[in-house]
Amino acid sequence: KEGAKRIFACASHAVFSPPSYERLSAKDLFEQVIVTNSIPVLDNNVNFPQLKVLSVANMLGEAIWRIHEESSVSSMFR
Numbered sequence: 001k002e003g004a005k006r007i008f009a010c011a012s013h014a015v016f017s018p019p020s021y022e023r024l025s026a027k028d029l030f031e032q033v034i035v036t037n038s039i040p041v042l043d044n045n046v047n048f049p050q051l052k053v054l055s056v057a058n059m060l061g062e063a064i065w066r067i068h069e070e071s072s073v074s075s076m077f078r
Contacts, residue, residue, distance in 0.1 A: 009033045014041055021048050 007030050014035035016024075024033050025048045034052045035041060041053050059076070066073050 006031045011035045013038050015039070016041070024048070025050055 009024070009030050009032075011033075012035070024030060028050075030050050032052055033048075033050050034054065036054050036056045038056050042048065042051065062076060063073050065071075066076070
């Protein structure tokens with residue numbers, strides 16, 4: 001309405017309570033909805049083509065390894 005050509009939504013911990021899937025995917029409002037899989041994300045029966053789920057597995061694995069090695073975790077985010 002105000003001239004935006006593309007709209008993206010991002011969230012780290014996506015809590016999709018009903019009817020959020022339907023609302024977010026309706027009418028192609030968002031070009032993409034990007035979330036992490038830090039909590040379980042999607043019911044396989046839901047059609048949500050705009051949803052992109054990014055894995056946090058490597059980051060969590062690296063953090064666990066650094067803690068085990070008594071190394072800096074905060075340096076991962078610099």
